[in-house]
Amino acid sequence: xxxxxxxxxxxxxxxxxxxxxxxxxxxxxxxxxxxxxxxxxxxxxxxxxxxxxxxxxxxxxxxxxxxxxxxxxxxxxxxxxxxxxxxxxxxxxxxxxxxxxxxxxxxxxxxxxxxxxxxxxxxxxxxxxxxxxxxxxxxxxxxxxxxxxxxxxxxxxxxxxxxxxxxxxxxxxxxxxxxxxxxxxxxxxxxxxxxxxxxxxxxxxxxxxxxxxxxxxxxxxxxxxxxxxxxxxxxxxxxxxxxxxxxxxxxxxxxx
Amino acid sequence: xxxxxxxxxxxxxxxxxxxxxxxxxxxxxxxxxxxxxxxxxxxxxxxxxxxxxxxxxxxxxxxxxxxxxxxxxxxxxxxxxxxxxxxxxxxxxxxxxxxxxxxxxxxxxxxxxxxxxxxxxxxxx
Numbered sequence: 001x002x003x004x005x006x007x008x009x010x011x012x013x014x015x016x017x018x019x020x021x022x023x024x025x026x027x028x029x030x031x032x033x034x035x036x037x038x039x040x041x042x043x044x045x046x047x048x049x050x051x052x053x054x055x056x057x058x059x060x061x062x063x064x065x066x067x068x069x070x071x072x073x074x075x076x077x078x079x080x081x082x083x084x085x086x087x088x089x090x091x092x093x094x095x096x097x098x099x100x101x102x103x104x105x106x107x108x109x110x111x112x113x114x115x116x117x118x119x120x121x122x123x124x125x126x127x128x129x130x131x132x133x134x135x136x137x138x139x140x141x142x143x144x145x146x147x148x149x150x151x152x153x154x155x156x157x158x159x160x161x162x163x164x165x166x167x168x169x170x171x172x173x174x175x176x177x178x179x180x181x182x183x184x185x186x187x188x189x190x191x192x193x194x195x196x197x198x199x200x201x202x203x204x205x206x207x208x209x210x211x212x213x214x215x216x217x218x219x220x221x222x223x224x225x226x227x228x229x230x231x232x233x234x235x236x237x238x239x240x241x242x243x244x245x246x247x248x249x250x251x252x253x254x255x256x
Numbered sequence: 257x258x259x260x261x262x263x264x265x266x267x268x269x270x271x272x273x274x275x276x277x278x279x280x281x282x283x284x285x286x287x288x289x290x291x292x293x294x295x296x297x298x299x300x301x302x303x304x305x306x307x308x309x310x311x312x313x314x315x316x317x318x319x320x321x322x323x324x325x326x327x328x329x330x331x332x333x334x335x336x337x338x339x340x341x342x343x344x345x346x347x348x349x350x351x352x353x354x355x356x357x358x359x360x361x362x363x364x365x366x367x368x369x370x371x372x373x374x375x376x377x378x379x380x381x
Contacts, residue, residue, distance in 0.1 A: 051324035054316075139321060147318050148368055176370045178330050183368030198323050 049198070060123075060142035061192055062222040062250035063206065064229050064238060065115060069216035070209075072114045075101060077217065080208030081118075084193060086177040096167035096182075098190040099205055104256070113256070116205065116217070119144060119165040119190035120241065121250035127157035127166065136187070142222075142250050143194050148186040157187055162242050165189045192250075222250065285358040288349045290336040290373075296326045303355075306332075310365075329369050337373035345371040 049055065081099045082089040091097065099118040105111070125144045127136045135151035138144045146157075146166075158166045166189040169182060176182050179195035193203040201207075206217040220229030232238075238252040295302055297309070309327040316322040336351040337344050344352040345366055352371070356363040 049321075052322055054320035054322055137319065139319065141321070145318070149314060149318070172367075175372070176368065178333075178370050178374045181368040181370070186368070194321070195323075198321050 049200075055139055055141040057140045057142075058223060060222045060250065061197060062121065062142065062220065062229060062252065063192075063203070064218040064220075064232055065251065065253050066216045066218070067113055067115050067253055067255035069214050070113070070115055071212075071214055071216075072103065072112060074212060074214065076208040076212045076214075077101075077116050077205035080204040081190070084177075084196075084204035085180045085191075086175070086182065094170045096169060096188060098165075098167070098188070115253060115256065117163060117165070117241075118205075118251070119161075119192070120163050120247070121190075121192055123248035123250070125247065126160040126162065126245075130156040130160040132156065139194075143192045143197070144189075145191055145194065146187050146189065148181065148183060148188070151186040153185040153187065155187060161189075162245055162247075285354045286349060287351055287354045288338045288340075289351055290338055290344075291334075293335060295335075296331075329365060330374070333369075333371060333373055337371070342373050342375065343371045 078099050078101060079089070081087065085098060087096050087098060089095075099116055101114050102117045103112060103114045121138075121142055121144050123138075123142065125136070125138055127144065128138055131137075132154060133150050133152055135147045135149075136144070136157045137147060153168065155166075155168055158164075158168060166187050168187050169184050172184045173182055180191075182188055193201075193205075196203065202219045203217075206219040209215065209217040218229050218232060220227040222230060222233075224230055232254075233252060236254055238254040239256065240247075240249045240252055241256075243249075297305075310329055310332075313325045313327040314329075316325065317328070332352075333344050338346075338350055341347075341350070344350055345363075346353065348354050348357050352363060352366070
């Protein structure tokens with residue numbers, strides 16, 4: 001960058017470095033990109049954020065879970081989450097659980113259904129309200145995270161969360177994933193696969209659910225009226241769990 | 257007698273030379289720099305400010321989602337993990353541990369972050 005500036009200073013009449021041939025070839029590549037893959041380009045506009053650019057509140061990530069498609073007994077989303085984030089997969093009270101399957105039974109009709117439960121990525125997150133060190137925070141794009149560098153492990157957020165979505169790491173961990181640092185003495189929860197979302201990918205649970213053929217988890221931008229999730233929540237009835245709390249969750253459920 | 261004086265003088269000069277040499281080259285830790293190569297800043301600068309660079313970038317990544325910066329801890333590990341153990345910890349010759357032991361500074365990063373280089377599927381074959 002500096003070099004270019006210096007160049008124009010010392011040589012104000014000089015043309016830009018790009019010669020005509022190079023310019024033509026480069027622009028034709030750009031045009032070809034437009035022509036060949038309009039879908040890809042649209043995808044980039046929706047999800048791709050240039051590296052080095054901060055997240056903005058123009059985007060709000062969320063998920064829609066279709067309870068009718070979610071199969072009772074299927075655990076693929078939980079397994080995928082554990083693998084992606086390096087969780088042990090244990091279910092002892094001291095094991096971290098970022099996502100779990102909850103079974104619901106209608107006592108009147110006897111109908112049993114199950115749904116995945118995880119951090120609901122609230123717009124007004126109680127965990128953020130109670131955090132004494134501001135370690136629990138909401139990113140501009142709606143993802144609720146714990147900054148473990150400043151988390152003191154007081155666990156107020158664990159108590160405040162109406163969804164019991166947060167876990168505390170009780171013991172020393174080894175062999176964490178490069179993208180998912182985790183450590184003893186801090187609180188953690190579903191990150192909405194933030195490391196994948198930042199790369200323009202979908203969450204591990206949604207990917208696993210699609211792969212299993214259930215298509216029960218739809219991930220996308222709630223602020224984009226043209227996204228699949230926005231269209232879906234506009235056309236079918238969906239609900240927030242404990243909507244009475246007025247937290248405006250980013251994760252919504254359909255068919256419960 | 258003259259011989260003795262001469263010998264003593266030689267002995268002294270050798271001793272002084274050794275002392276000067278030792279002062280010039282203190283017992284710096286012998287580190288396994290892993291892959292090494294061109295660092296993001298001059299090594300001299302990195303020794304004194306790497307923690308500040310890391311801390312600055314960690315906040316931007318964590319709170320603003322700005323990934324892919326050049327000062328990431330993952331990249332430190334990628335270049336400097338030992339080629340034999342694949343880690344920046346584990347011995348007093350390991351890149352991070354070796355220097356931190358020498359400088360008597362506690363190293364907290366790797367209680368949460370992995371100290372091991374990410375092994376790609378191709379490399380592990």
